[in-house]
Amino acid sequence: xxxxxxxxxxxxxxxxxxxxxxxxxxxxxxxxxxxxxxxxxxxxxxxxxxxxxxxxxxxxxxxxxxxxxxxxxxxxxxxxxxxxxxxxxxxxxxxxxxxxxxxxxxxxxxxxxxxxxxxxxxxxxxxxxxxxxxxxxxxxxxxxxxxxxxxxxxxxxxxxxxxxxxxxxxxxxxxxxxxxxxxxxxxxxxxxxxxxxxxxxxxxxxxxxxxxxxxxxxxxxxxxxxxxxxxxxxxxxxxxxxxxxxxxxxxxxxxxxxxxxxxxxxxxxxxxxxxxxxxx
Ligand code: KIV
Numbered sequence: 001x002x003x004x005x006x007x008x009x010x011x012x013x014x015x016x017x018x019x020x021x022x023x024x025x026x027x028x029x030x031x032x033x034x035x036x037x038x039x040x041x042x043x044x045x046x047x048x049x050x051x052x053x054x055x056x057x058x059x060x061x062x063x064x065x066x067x068x069x070x071x072x073x074x075x076x077x078x079x080x081x082x083x084x085x086x087x088x089x090x091x092x093x094x095x096x097x098x099x100x101x102x103x104x105x106x107x108x109x110x111x112x113x114x115x116x117x118x119x120x121x122x123x124x125x126x127x128x129x130x131x132x133x134x135x136x137x138x139x140x141x142x143x144x145x146x147x148x149x150x151x152x153x154x155x156x157x158x159x160x161x162x163x164x165x166x167x168x169x170x171x172x173x174x175x176x177x178x179x180x181x182x183x184x185x186x187x188x189x190x191x192x193x194x195x196x197x198x199x200x201x202x203x204x205x206x207x208x209x210x211x212x213x214x215x216x217x218x219x220x221x222x223x224x225x226x227x228x229x230x231x232x233x234x235x236x237x238x239x240x241x242x243x244x245x246x247x248x249x250x251x252x253x254x255x256x257x258x259x260x261x262x263x264x265x266x267x268x269x270x271x272x273x274x275x276x277x278x279x280x
Contacts, residue, residue: 005042005083007114007136011180013042013202015213022181022214024085024204025222028054028071032219033078041082043204045116045216046072048087049145053220060145061090065103068092069110076111085138086112090146093117097129104135116183118144120170124177131178139179141170141195142208143186156186156207164191171195171203183216184208207233 003009013019024043027033028050036044047053048060050071055063065088072086086107093100104115114136117123123139130137142157151157158167168191171182181202184192189209196203196211205212217234220226225240254260 002081004081007083007180010043010083011201013213014200015202016197019202019213021212022202022204024214024216026050026053026217026219027075027078029074030078033075033080033084036219037078037080037082042214043216044075044080044082044084046075046084046086046112047116047218048089049218053218053226059148060087061148063089065089065092065106069106072107072110072112083113084111085114085116086110088115088117093123093126097126100126101129101133101135104130104133108135114138114180116140118146119174120167121173124173127174127177127179137177137179138204139171139174139182140185141167141174141182141187142184145185154186156188158187158191164188164194167191168195168198171199175199175201181214184212207231 010022013022015021022043023041024045025036025041026045026047026049027036028046033044046068048063048068050067051057051060051063057063068086068089072084075084088100088104088107092103107115115130116138117126118140120141127137127139143151143154145154148154158164167187174182179201181204182195182199183204183206184195185205186207189211192203192205192208193211196213202213204214204216206216221230221234222236223238223240224236224242225244227241230236251260
């Protein structure tokens with residue numbers, strides 16, 4: 001069995017230096033974490049996307065530290081080879097660095113080996129505080145879903161030259177503050193390529209084109225386990241919603257026809273007097 005993936009091993013994964021692309025995917029529970037780990041991913045992200053993907057909320061602003069810790073624990077208990085990274089939810093790192101370190105510690109004690117947070121230069125004090133508390137930090141730039149209202153919706157970011165230059169400055173600032181990797185979401189391919197080229201730490205893209213040092217997708221998008229229309233950047237490898245509903249429909253037919261459970265699916269009593277329930 002290959003060695004466990006660590007923060008230093010991810011930090012070193014630059015494609016320009018000959019490394020293979022980093023493979024990162026979300027998981028929010030034990031069986032999913034076990035399945036993605038068996039699939040050979042490098043990083044399991046307990047993303048705040050669980051708000052949309054499995055909890056039915058319209059955006060990621062609806063989960064808090066306790067929600068995240070609950071799911072980080074479930075993923076941790078799968079005992080993955082992959083590195084476990086937890087999203088810091090909205091408002092858990094926006095107030096002050098001390099508050100952020102306390103909140104990140106809850107996620108680390110639940111089983112996270114690193115945390116991810118959204119934002120650029122404005123987050124430098126928080127990133128420095130986390131790193132000095134020995135908590136590794138993954139950055140997240142571009143389309144940052146916790147800023148949905150500030151952005152006016154989920155829109156591709158850094159499309160013009162000024163915004164692309166600002167994104168690059170943000171990437172440099174959070175790298176200098178100590179981030180070991182940076183997620184780039186919803187940005188043009190040329191912008192992701194320029195950032196990837198200029199950072200010493202790896203970039204991990206989602207809707208950011210092929211030049212990044214790695215790629216991340218939400219598990220439920222990849223396996224088709226949801227009802228919404230997938231974004232342009234999603235490639236579906238299965239249709240689990242259809243498979244699961246067909247399986248349940250087949251079972252319902254068997255129950256209604258009286259053919260479930262069969263004799264082989266039924267417990268039988270043993271020994272003298274077996275089969276006669278106590279009466280009286
Ligand atoms: O929460 C999440 O799933 C994420 C990924 C989209 C990168 O942040």
